[in-house]
Amino acid sequence: MTRPSLPQGMRDFYAETVQKRNYIFSTIKTVFELYGFQPLETPAMENLETLMGKYGEEGDKLIFKVLNNGLNDPKNTDKAKEGFEKLLLGKNTASLTERALKYDLTIPFARFVAMNHKQLLFPYKRYQLQPVWRADRPQKGRYREFTQCDADVVGSNALINEVELALMYHTVFTRLGLKQYVLKINHRKILAALAENCGGSQMLIPISNAIDKLDKTGLEKVKDLLRPSLTEQQVKLVEDYLMVTGTNQEKLMKIEKLFGDNTDAKKGIDDLKYILAKADLAHIEIDFTLARGLDYYTGVIFEAKAPREVQMGSIGGGGRYDNLTGLFGVPGIPGVGISFGVDRIYDVLEELNLFPSTLQQSVKALFFNLGEKEAEKAFELVQQLRNEGIACELFHEPAKMEKQFKFAEKKQIPFAVILGSRELESGKIVIKNLQQGEQHQLPLAELLPFFISL
RNA sequence: GUAGCCAUAGCUCAGUUGGUUAGAGCAUCAGAUUGUGAUUCUGAGGGUCGAGGGUUCGAGCCCCUUUGGUUACCCCA
Numbered sequence: 001m002t003r004p005s006l007p008q009g010m011r012d013f014y015a016e017t018v019q020k021r022n023y024i025f026s027t028i029k030t031v032f033e034l035y036g037f038q039p040l041e042t043p044a045m046e047n048l049e050t051l052m053g054k055y056g057e058e059g060d061k062l063i064f065k066v067l068n069n070g071l072n073d074p075k076n077t078d079k080a081k082e083g084f085e086k087l088l089l090g091k092n093t094a095s096l097t098e099r100a101l102k103y104d105l106t107i108p109f110a111r112f113v114a115m116n117h118k119q120l121l122f123p124y125k126r127y128q129l130q131p132v133w134r135a136d137r138p139q140k141g142r143y144r145e146f147t148q149c150d151a152d153v154v155g156s157n158a159l160i161n162e163v164e165l166a167l168m169y170h171t172v173f174t175r176l177g178l179k180q181y182v183l184k185i186n187h188r189k190i191l192a193a194l195a196e197n198c199g200g201s202q203m204l205i206p207i208s209n210a211i212d213k214l215d216k217t218g219l220e221k222v223k224d225l226l227r228p229s230l231t232e233q234q235v236k237l238v239e240d241y242l243m244v245t246g247t248n249q250e251k252l253m254k255i256e257k258l259f260g261d262n263t264d265a266k267k268g269i270d271d272l273k274y275i276l277a278k279a280d281l282a283h284i285e286i287d288f289t290l291a292r293g294l295d296y297y298t299g300v301i302f303e304a305k306a307p308r309e310v311q312m313g314s315i316g317g318g319g320r321y322d323n324l325t326g327l328f329g330v331p332g333i334p335g336v337g338i339s340f341g342v343d344r345i346y347d348v349l350e351e352l353n354l355f356p357s358t359l360q361q362s363v364k365a366l367f368f369n370l371g372e373k374e375a376e377k378a379f380e381l382v383q384q385l386r387n388e389g390i391a392c393e394l395f396h397e398p399a400k401m402e403k404q405f406k407f408a409e410k411k412q413i414p415f416a417v418i419l420g421s422r423e424l425e426s427g428k429i430v431i432k433n434l435q436q437g438e439q440h441q442l443p444l445a446e447l448l449p450f451f452i453s454l
Numbered sequence: 455g456u457a458g459c460c461a462u463a464g465c466u467c468a469g470u471u472g473g474u475u476a477g478a479g480c481a482u483c484a485g486a487u488u489g490u491g492a493u494u495c496u497g498a499g500g501g502u503c504g505a506g507g508g509u510u511c512g513a514g515c516c517c518c519u520u521u522g523g524u525u526a527c528c529c530c531a
Binding site: 005006008055056058059061062104132134136137138139140141142143146147148209292304313314315316317339340341342343344345368370400401402403404405406407408409416418420421422430432434435437439 | 455456487488489490491492504521522523524525526527528529530531
């Protein structure tokens with residue numbers, strides 16, 4: 001018998017953590033609903049085919065695949081062996097695995113919309129708070145099971161959606177106390193304009209990947225990365241592009257100058273201007289080096305960053321996609337969405353000490369168990385309080401008072417209710433405030449009003 | 455997938471060049487107290503030193519394998 005353990009990168013959450021996580025969840029949910037989004041849940045598993053090829057080459061490797069059942073059945077062994085041979089060559093694995101844990105919420109959502117678009121009322125605004133799984137190597141702020149909180153609008157091209165999503169970021173982060181968050185914003189079409197000037201649209205992904213590394217590796221490394229596939233003139237253009245600095249307005253002016261009348265760039269710049277004007281509350285920072293993000297984004301891209309004093313990557317991201325359901329054979333449904341990384345937000349709030357101290361919910365009172373008869377009466381009272389919605393509990397067995405006090409203290413129960421032989425006799429009960437150490441007697445009949453009035 | 459560091463009591467950690475029976479604080483339990491904790495004093499229990507193999511007269515310590523944690527790369531929330 002080996003010691004029990006958890007799979008790599010998976011975690012148990014005990015009460016305090018769950019309460020803190022619920023605080024984040026409910027803050028986000030409240031804001032989502034405030035903006036008219038409706039909940040959706042999709043299963044943990046999807047068909048592998050639904051997920052494969054949607055997250056890029058790296059993404060495919062990080063999908064948790066589920067082994068098919070019945071591989072050991074004699075009639076399947078040939079197929080299984082054949083599948084395994086293919087697997088070793090890095091190929092199709094359908095005969096071994098047909099299902100996988102979902103990798104994010106967006107693609108399963110697109111699958112859902114593609115399946116149900118005839119019944120949905122557009123624009124369809126849904127939010128979803130569910131765990132997703134990635135077979136990534138765990139490290140700071142990165143887990144193999146983590147929760148995503150997504151809100152997407154599909155069936156609308158209107159830029160007001162982007163504005164609202166930006167303001168939702170603002171509202172959520174402000175409510176959580178993360179006042180110094182930064183919402184970085186860029187536009188895929190501006191990146192596309194850059195790619196067009198560097199050899200064509202097939203350069204979009206390589207250039208995006210390279211320039212996204214700017215703050216980590218520096219300009220020279222980025223240029224080195226691009227040199228093999230670009231001319232020196234094109235590298236110079238990328239450099240000029242990356243050197244666009246200043247206020248949001250200044251950046252927009254400079255990029256306008258750089259790309260002149262390129263239609264893609266113009267559209268991107270107009271979109272960004274619109275969002276900046278309408279969502280000026282949100283801490284938007286235009287960042288033309290922001291390029292990471294999934295291949296399916298086609299318009300605005302967002303990345304929410306934690307306050308600078310915290311060493312944490314992005315705590316949210318999103319963007320517009322023109323044709324996500326097209327991947328599933330239903331073209332013509334555009335969408336835009338955002339996502340919150342709850343596990344990272346949790347770590348940030350913890351580090352900045354931003355969780356409200358009132359989160360630790362416990363019962364209001366612990367009734368001491370001081371004997372059989374006493375406990376019988378106490379149980380009666382406990383049930384009375386519970387019927388009135390007052391959370392309380394009775395110590396499970398007769399025990400020394402010290403033990404019961406310590407129990408109450410550890411569970412952070414504010415009141416001890418003492419009902420012993422004396423109280424049984426006198427019809428009065430002792431209530432002790434455990435924080436202040438003060439206690440007083442009350443007639444039994446006043447017990448309920450006392451707790452109701454708290 | 456690649457690389458570095460780490461793993462000793464329930465928790466946080468000591469443990470000397472490899473050398474008797476592996477320690478401390480907190481926690482737990484019991485008792486000076488048969489009705490008062492957080493905040494007195496005394497004592498006790500608790501460990502296959504992550505797991506498996508090897509070197510050695512002898513391994514918590516050295517070597518190999520493996521699992522987990524952690525950090526960085528890739529990538530990403």
